[in-house]
Amino acid sequence: MLTRLSYRINATLERFLPEQRLFLKSDTETRFIRLRPVTQLVAMTGGAMFVAWTIVATAVLMMDSIGAGSSREQSARQQALYEERLNALSMDRDLRAEEAVRAQERFNLALEQVADMQSRLLASEDRRRELETGIEVIQSTLRRTIIERDEARANADQAELALAESTGSARTEEGRVQDSLQTLSLLTEALGETAQERDLMEGAAEKSAEKAEEIMAEKRAMERRNDEIFARLEEAVTVSMEPLDNMFRDAGLSPDDLLNSVRKGYSGTGGPLSPISFSTSGAAASPEATRANAILQGLDRMNMYKIAAFKTPFAMPVNTPVRYTSGFGGRNDPFGRGYRRHEGQDLAGAYGSPILATADGVVIHAGWENGYGRLVKIRHDFGIETRYGHMSQIRVNVGDRVSRGDRIGDMGNSGRSTGTHLHYEIRIGGEAINPMTFIKAARDVF
Incomplete structure (x- = not known):
């Protein structure tokens, strides 16, 4: 029964795969190998399976190679982007620090100008008070002089009448009256000059007050600009620090211990940045100086993170x-x-x-x-x-x-x-x- 089944299968397949014979000739005889349709079908199926397996294996290897290559290129791009970001942040940090120093210098100069204007204003106020005191003295002297003049005129009139009655001439008191009139003229002129000088000092005091108000307005605008600059710097430092903190923690390392080790090894000249310090004559540091120091400490921490990253095996x-x-x-x-x-x-x-x-x-x-x-x-x-x-x-x-x-x-x-x-x-x-x-x-x- 198996022979008949084999015969039927070969007869069916012979339409598509006719029987082939492979002749082998030697010196003495000739032989042949019969390749039935079933044998040809088995050989073709095996060859097709081998070719399919070769194609699949090649595709898998190519996919692994392409995936590894793209991953490496992505890592290189990410590293270049991170270094570019660090360089841009460093340049922005230097620019902001320089702007903060210049702003502080302008602020100190404005404070010096305000202090100078206040000193001049106080001096003008003292002078105005002295002038008012002098004017009051001059006015009292003038009133007393006027009274004395009136009394002198009355006495002169009486003396002139008495002289006229006794001698018939009134010229002996004329010199005294002329002296009194000259004295009165001098006092009146001095009083007018004092009043003019007082008016000039009051005008200067008003201009000084206006200048001081302008300086204070400029100072408030400068403080707002400084606050915006500090806010941007603080945000940039925070955003840049977070992935570095997470990287070291994910690797099972303590960021604080790493930074302490880096700080000990890089504490000389040319190492981490030093905080900005301003002369406060023994007083507490200003809020701007405190924020600037905090930002520079954050940038110092970032620099130390970069050093630690190069000394820690994070690369492939x-x-x-x-x-x-x-x-x-x-x-x-x-x-x-x-x-x-x-x-x-x-x-x-x-x-x-x-x-x-x-x-x-x-x-x-x-x-x-x-x-x-x-x-x-x-x-x-x-x-x-x-x-x-x-x-x-x-x-x-x-x-x-x-x-x-x-x-x-x-x-x-x-x-x-x-x-x-x-x-x-x-x-x-x-x-x-x-x-x-x-x-x-x-x-x-x-």
């Missing part, structure tokens, strides 16, 4: 397309040794791909180590150490100082490895932690 150890093959934690041993702990992150890529230092540091090991193969260890600040294993070539020596992004070796397959990849570790205080914690924490910043 490769800049070529890679595939994350084995993560941190427990896994089945690739050599069949059971369930084991994996203390790093494996990144599979092309043989010879550049391996880069992920932070500034010092090379403490560069050579062969069991399990790791060709291994490089770098000691960073804050008790952090990074390891790069299974290299094909090491390009640094023990004691070398490296910066973030420096090439330290090439990706390979040395040591206990099943294929070309990089074994990347991060250790804090000697204890291994998940490297993806640092890589993911930096994605929103760099």
